[in-house]
Amino acid sequence: MKIKNQLLQSALVACLTLPGLVIAADAKLTDAQVNEINAQFPMPSGKMLGDSCAACHGTLGAEFNEGMPPLAGMDRQHFIDLMKAFRQGDFPTIVMHDVAYVYTDAEIEAMADYFAALPAEQWPDADTSNSVFLNSDGTIKQIGGAQ
């Protein structure tokens, strides 16, 4: 399958230009560039990385959608193996091969740790209170708190 690699916006083109439409074709952050950035700044935490997945995989990875599987409670090694397979592009996916390619080994491992520690239970709908996520009065328990 053909994939277009597109990189837009370098640090030099930063804040005053309007983003989104100016796309430099066929460019990609090289591993060296990513490594350079990663050497300069601490790695984002597993929670920071993992919570950015929530729009598709649910709050704290706990949505059992038939197209986007729950990540909460997933076996650590299994998560790592899958993400690396997606990253290499040798596993057909809907979008994950285009998502996973940006992550370093260490970032994948940090996310694996984060999700493995979360309860594997469907995030409750608005009117349910019998949940590992909620106290009996409907308030939320402190799970996966600030890093």
Add this chain to the structure above:
Amino acid sequence: MKLMNKNFRLKSLLPGLVTGCVIGLASVSSVTVAADYATPAEAWTQITWNQTVKTMPEGDAIRGAQLHRDGLCMTCHGEAGIAPSRNAPSLAGQTQEYTYKTLLDYQSGLRHEGDGKAKLMQAATLPMSNQDMADLAVYYAEQTLPIRVQAPTLELKIDRMVRRGEVDRMIIACASCHGAHGEGNKITPALAGQTSEYFVRTMKAYRDKKRDNDIHEGMAQFAYELTDAEIQALADYYAGLGYQGGAK
């Protein structure tokens, strides 16, 4: 390129000038126009199913393997039909008839579970021919589940339900249809190694009358009486009969 003559194009859109080019959509296109999701299909009877099985094409496992990959089946159901996550069923070792019927039922809209849950599979089956379905069915039937060395332990009450059934609640032994090792038989699906979350979701869908594509309530009639705890215990048992995928 095609947008060169802008003035002409703009003018051609002015209502007064448009009339000449109204031939339009009658002959639409090569695109398959999406099937109407609301169309209900005819429920199966034993007779119609028997006829369908007779006309099931001979499947080709190699073509099935190709479609498993190109059709994105593999994305959710795993490399060799062993689901990589909790919310999709494993298909390895499934009986040919059950896979074939399931694919037909998704395509026709007969299989649904409420909450729009079957729509993704309906979309996935819309492009399939009956030959495609038969190919996939043979491919999955040929895949094998790694069997756990240690058989799962079972509480007495559940063990009895699986092996002997329950006269009081008119529940026939699960094993009598699904096999002593959960291997399934023809239209009765294999359960060994099934993802437990998927098993639970399915049983609750039968119990709560959200799923009704079984022939003459062949499965649902036994699910109505089951408690959540019993369903979970059965799910754990059958999941334990084969490899569970990586989710646990």
Add this chain to the structure above:
Amino acid sequence: MSQLNAQLSRRDLIKRFGAAAVASTGLFGFSHQAWSKQSAHIVIVGGGIGGAATAKYLRIANKDVRITLVEPNPEYTFCPGSNEVFSGHETLENLTFNYDTMKTRYGVNVIQDKAVMIDYDKRQLRLASGEKVGYDKLVVSTGPDFIYDAIEGYSAAHAAGDLPHAWKAGAQTAKLKDQINAMPQGGLLVMSSPDGAYRCPPAPYERMSMIADHLAKVNPTAKMLILDSKNSYTFQDHYEHYWTERYGFGGDNETISWVAERDGGRVVKLDAANKTLITASGEKVKADVINIIPPHKASKFAIDSGLAQGQRWVDFEAKTFKSLVDPNVYVIGDMVNAPMSKTGMIASNQAKVVVESIIADIEGREPGTPFIANNCVAIISEDYGMTIADTHRFAGDTYLVQQRTSAVTDNPYERKIRANLAMNWQRTFRKEIFH
């Protein structure tokens, strides 16, 4: 932490919080003893995706902070999914949420009022009602406003009346849908698509596709024209590929037409009385239905409160999303000047960066490195979907973006499954924000 609350009088606290806290059990998820802790008070302006996500994730991260959300409307209608209302695949009801879950599950004090000004020195937010709300940290997520006068003759009054832009989902969406349904057979619908950064880059073309899908069934001789103020757009290859297949795009009998800016597509004027749009090249196009999507800018509140500093968008410190005007004020969502698309997923993930930043301040530590993802599944019809994946890596004073788009495909499985997944995604995303 007590100095954080120095600005809040006891009376003020009780006035703003006391009544609500007593009225509803479990509010804030902690007992009244917690009051004595004088926990930080976080006030959020705007109850859309960015604001609601901030409130929810703040509560997940910390049981004790006091959270107030200021939002003028009793309900929020999601923009993601609202184009599907035109094709009948979605309803406005499904897209609309009230703030009950915010109140009861996440212990958020929701004030239905409009924020009008910030007193930075007193750390107070002034509301339209005249009330003042003290804050320790203020998060501003109002979304954008529209530059109506970019098109001469167009106005907010037109938008609220017979010429809805429907770029904020709700009543205008329903109005535009009614107009499309009332269009005469063989009529002409014209859309003006904006330049600059606007909400959801592919959305004008998605909208036209959803309308086309509907018209193909009820008004197959109708024509649709997009007059564009730019020369290219996200997923253009996918849209053109599909439109060519289904709507004869590029041929003499195309039912969807697109005119780029360079070919005279920019609309500069509206003659509302004659239902006519006038382009930069002087071309006049009379339509049965007009949908003008105006260019965007920072919200009136961001401008009035000085956060925009006279610019079109609001600048911020890259690592924390703190305003450059005042470090106790955070700015997120479609109004900020970020090297990111203006999408709901981006806003929700910016909210998580802000939450980390606020919690780090409270705990007296350095905030962690941010990371913002934007993974989008878009649709052209029920049987064609495509994906784009953006990741934004923090790089000191800005973010570096990596982006991949799925290739145009004739694989029917990829097309259909992605299209279906787009709708699944919207369902999951709504829950992530409001449940």
